[in-house]
Amino acid sequence: MKNFEFHNPTRIVFGAETVGRLDQLIPAQARVLILYGGASAEKTGTLAEVRQALGQRSVQEFGGIEPNPSYETLMRAVQLVRAEQLDFLLAVGGGSVIDGTKFVAAAALYDGEPWEIAEQGGANIRQALPIGTVLTLPATGSEMNSGAVVTRKATQAKLPFRNALLYPRFSVLDPSKTFTLPAKQIANGLVDAYVHTIEQYLTYPVQAHVQDRFAEGLLQTLIEIAPPAVATPDDYATRANLMWTATLALNGLIGAGVPQDWATHMIGHELTALYDIDHARTLALVLPALLDVQRDSKRAKLLQYAARVWDIRSGSEDERITAAIASTRHFFEGLGIPTRLSAYGLGPDAVEAVLRQLQAHGMTALGEHRDIDLARSRRILQAAL
Amino acid sequence: MKNFEFHNPTRIVFGAETVGRLDQLIPAQARVLILYGGASAEKTGTLAEVRQALGQRSVQEFGGIEPNPSYETLMRAVQLVRAEQLDFLLAVGGGSVIDGTKFVAAAALYDGEPWEIAEQGGANIRQALPIGTVLTLPATGSEMNSGAVVTRKATQAKLPFRNALLYPRFSVLDPSKTFTLPAKQIANGLVDAYVHTIEQYLTYPVQAHVQDRFAEGLLQTLIEIAPPAVATPDDYATRANLMWTATLALNGLIGAGVPQDWATHMIGHELTALYDIDHARTLALVLPALLDVQRDSKRAKLLQYAARVWDIRSGSEDERITAAIASTRHFFEGLGIPTRLSAYGLGPDAVEAVLRQLQAHGMTALGEHRDIDLARSRRILQAAL
The missing domain is CATH 3.40.50.1970 (Rossmann fold)
Incomplete structure (x- = not known):
């Protein structure tokens, strides 16, 4: 820690x-x-x-x-x-x-x-x-x-x-x-809280058992409550869990004493600024691609995430990691939130436009290892096409 | 919630x-x-x-x-x-x-x-x-x-x-x-933090998913770190997890929005006052007996505790509950902390002495349902003999 x-x-x-x-x-x-x-x-x-x-x-x-x-x-x-x-x-x-x-x-x-x-x-x-x-x-x-x-x-x-x-x-x-919110906003909120948690959890192990357990608890809760949160607007208990979970996902607690990533957010911000895509939706675009590109440096935590959050415990290491990333993508898509830039009509030109923005804003060394330079951001964005 | x-x-x-x-x-x-x-x-x-x-x-x-x-x-x-x-x-x-x-x-x-x-x-x-x-x-x-x-x-x-x-x-x-602390103090600390968490968790369900997950995360962490915490005094990472876990076990977070018990503490306080038994050790005496006596009103949470904390998922409900209570008792005993009054040379006279103290201090309606009157406290203490 x-x-x-x-x-x-x-x-x-x-x-x-x-x-x-x-x-x-x-x-x-x-x-x-x-x-x-x-x-x-x-x-x-x-x-x-x-x-x-x-x-x-x-x-x-x-x-x-x-x-x-x-x-x-x-x-x-x-x-x-x-x-x-x-x-x-x-x-x-x-x-x-x-x-x-x-x-x-x-x-x-x-x-x-x-x-x-x-x-x-x-x-x-x-x-x-x-x-x-x-x-x-x-x-x-x-x-x-x-x-x-x-x-x-x-x-x-x-x-x-x-x-x-x-x-x-x-x-x-x-x-x-929250009862009167459109379903789209609830779906966005679920993804936003989910990715906030991931940014502080899915990095590399520092023997921070409590922070890991808390982060996993937030992720498990979001997965559990997602269907009723969207389907049953006036289900008070579900909305209460969503509200408290989203607060705890970014109040400093689970991020205390652990490395943090935030590359998904920084790349996502540029997508919002350029194409006016909802904040949470940009996170769903970037995260699965980023996890795939960063699978080596995030290996240990990806395996822990696969086992504890998604109960994926069989197969080779890379198979388990691939399955966990697929589960993440499926979770977002199941909420009606695309994970591919093509869903917004964006292609290779958008990749280059985002890279120019990242460069302009000095976002050239992102992630918990500061190893996401523009070349790697390009790989991530290409993987999200 | x-x-x-x-x-x-x-x-x-x-x-x-x-x-x-x-x-x-x-x-x-x-x-x-x-x-x-x-x-x-x-x-x-x-x-x-x-x-x-x-x-x-x-x-x-x-x-x-x-x-x-x-x-x-x-x-x-x-x-x-x-x-x-x-x-x-x-x-x-x-x-x-x-x-x-x-x-x-x-x-x-x-x-x-x-x-x-x-x-x-x-x-x-x-x-x-x-x-x-x-x-x-x-x-x-x-x-x-x-x-x-x-x-x-x-x-x-x-x-x-x-x-x-x-x-x-x-x-x-x-x-x-904490490196220089006697092993006994570390064992006491583990039990103290464990029972603090249980007092706010093992009551009845109110659909507080996050609080449950956080409490379970603290319990799992304490179980994981207990052996090295006692055996390897200068293992910084383990002691760091113990320290942060013990703080989070009683800082208001996991108890927010959920019912709380605290009967084990109230009965334990009298054992300390009368017989000068360490605080944590009194909790280890009372808790397993209390869970057994209260198994009906705590049934749903006891089953959740069995499954999520101890991975006890087979057998009848009562078998699973009995196994979870036995695991709890075994955890305390494995730390060298007795769970029977007889280990301190205390018998039926002590039961009556504690009951007199509870009465004198108005502790006649304890627990999350306020249903632990003196008669039930007697049953709990007798089950701890």
């Missing part, structure tokens, strides 16, 4: 009928900005519930934060925060809204051009407004971590940043708020 | 050579009291390392906190804290030292007779001094939770208390600090 620090101060308020707790969670004197995405927050009644819980507080609202939240949109929120001297940000939505809120929280107090925050990965954040969240879409884990991703439309750049100042003070997780 | 709140603000600093981090973790102006137990903290050099890390800070020391820390001892520390106006408590030791430090942290600022804190389970704590810990004995999880147990020698009362103000600000976990 590697040395590590783990400190996650976010308070989780989990369960049905918990939105009303906002009244105790946000200071009575706070000047609140509610940030949200599209019309669904209003339509489902969640915004009304939030407004009611905030009572007599001074509240403003900022809607229209898009999937893959853009610098261009978020800077309008930053101007509002500054103009109105707002001092508490409440994100109501999924990972995009929460990520965008994190950018606003840091940018509003940043002394300089806020895009530098993304360019420097958040290392230059010195202060941030406090954030709370009401999660309506389980997937990214942003509700209990300090990271975010922001996109600059003008340059098609999608960059991650993180800083301990960006942990939400609290996150309200009410699984019943 | 039940509704829950999870908020654990303790910062974990984990790994070899991490004691030096104290200099950044404790405010430079702090007036520190180092609290510790016996002579080993000095002999192993840990105290010297701690003193060096604290540099020029004003530091006082209070040694002699005993296993099952006593009110009588701790009140002397309280007097020292008050007289010297100390404002930061640093526990260097295992669960007893940390528990004792939590009592001192609350008692020093308590307006009234501090024993009331134990009598009211901590609900009357309004403020507490900040605490940090340097963990030297993995077992109780006190380094990352808000609970503690304190004993009043005069009345043989051993009472738990908890309050969110008692989370350590940080805990330094250096697995190499």
